[in-house]
Amino acid sequence: MEFSDIERILALVKEHDLAEFELEREGLKIRVRKSGGVPTMFHAASPALPLLQATAAPQALPAAAPAAAAGPVGPRLDEEESLELAVVKSPIVGTFYRSPEPGAASFVEVGQRVKKDQVLCIIEAMKLMNEITSEYDGEIVTAYVENGKPVQYGERLFAIRTA
């Protein structure tokens, strides 16, 4: 992939008003996301692409150290509105836990301010505890899933106001 190809991709994204563009081939992956500029509708259920996927290593079975992963984020709100809401979606299938262990305090509560890379919750899959971290600084506006409930790929976990 040449720099001129990347320039062409960026031009195409702008020209066709794309919100998001991803290309993967030959060991190279490029994702372009348009932020600001063109208003996009806030759509809680839209299938956003996860930035990083938490995948349990195929060779390991019993729990090792918790794997850190960033949850996927939905498209941003219309710029004219003062709110910018990002939806964190589950990158894996598993069981959702609000706290590090039973009886302990939740990682985050609604109304709490969080920082980038802060752990929001744990999703347990195949005995592996996957920490889901926040991609943004902001405030937890909604927690969608009850503690101990199963979640599927792409399920909404939290809404974070990033403004």
Next chain:
Amino acid sequence: MFKKILIANRGEIALRIICACRELGIKTVAVYSEADENSLHVRFADEDVCIGPPRSTDSYLSVPAIISAAEITGADAIHPGYGFLSESAYLAEVCEACHIKFIGPSPNVIRLLGDKARARRAMRKAGVPILPGSEGPVDSEEKALKVAKDLGLPVIIKAVAGGGGRGMRVIRDMKELSKALKTAQREAEAAFGVGDVYIEKYVENPRHIEFQVLGDHHGAVVHLGERECSIQRRHQKLLEEGPSVAVTEKMRRKLGGAVVDAARAVQYTNAGTFEFLLDDKQNFYFLEVNTRVQVEHPVTEFITGVDIVKEQIRVAAGERLSFKQGDVTFTGHAIECRVNAEDPETFAPSPGVIHAFSVPGGPGVRVDTFAHSECTVSPYYDSMIAKIIVHGRDRQEAIARMRRTLEMTVIEGIKTSIPLHLKIIADPDFVAGRLSTAFMERYIVEKKPSTGSLAETA
């Protein structure tokens, strides 16, 4: 018996498994990628779990996602269907570790028979006729030359860990051997991660004949006769039928018996298919074993009356096979056409939205499909959208039945291989039963350049 089965697959085979489960009173869990959100198998399962984005590696091929889905739904068994993880010893092992029943053979058997070289050795030991070849992988040019000389040309170089036609090279001249050996090794390494290759005698224009086998955990093993799958393009089957016109009652009993002995020798359980080449002198040569239910299983179901998927489920649940070898009878003739979302001449994939979809009924017709009006055929998965299977009292009636069924099938909005299937069954060689794996070449060679000047030379 299982309370809940998770189907680790999609499309028509997922629906097929749901059919069996519903009839057995077993609850079903469908898993799906984001591309299959509106697919029929999701609609007709009792529960469903989204396991990933459209790409297979991140969804239908993801062991953690599938096992996790089984855990959160409390499924006590997983049916892997065909393709995807159906021959993954790893998935079978993880299932065992998680106390989920894997509906298929044991991990060790999958691993043994999945290694082509080990499978050949096991079959030879059990008395199954195999294609003469190098015993084990060929690691040097000297060894390759010696093997080729002993076998006599032509020979074929094949990947030990491979399939689907990759890492294969046919040698008709000794001079080609050295270069072809290196190329095949490189290809095998790239495609399968293992560069080992072996050499076999090459049979010109063979028939592809496969035997269906079922084994339970009480030591019973039976065969359900053969299917002929010679109509292939690039090692992808297009049309299958049973019985084969080239297999006599005597041949069937003899090879069927050898296959059952071999299955017993490796302690084979659940469904499996033993594939062979058949030359024009009634010699069978073992190719490989597919340790799963196959796409073309309906052909056997039609002529024997056995529900193979139900038997798979019952065997995995510890029950005995519901019949003995002596109960197996073969009635009439069945043909299956794999309808693909492809251009019937160029074979270019044709994904898109199906706007009109209608399949005829009538006697002896079975259609296994996930397609319907206004459904989207996505580009992420293989192009097969339907299987049309017919049964007739004899081969002649089956062919006539297939022709009228294909003619009365309506699929609009995408291109399909139906015009090609109609050509195949009208071909005089097909009607006469003169088949071989070279049959499809006539449809590829026929493509001539469209420019008049080129066609006019010489």
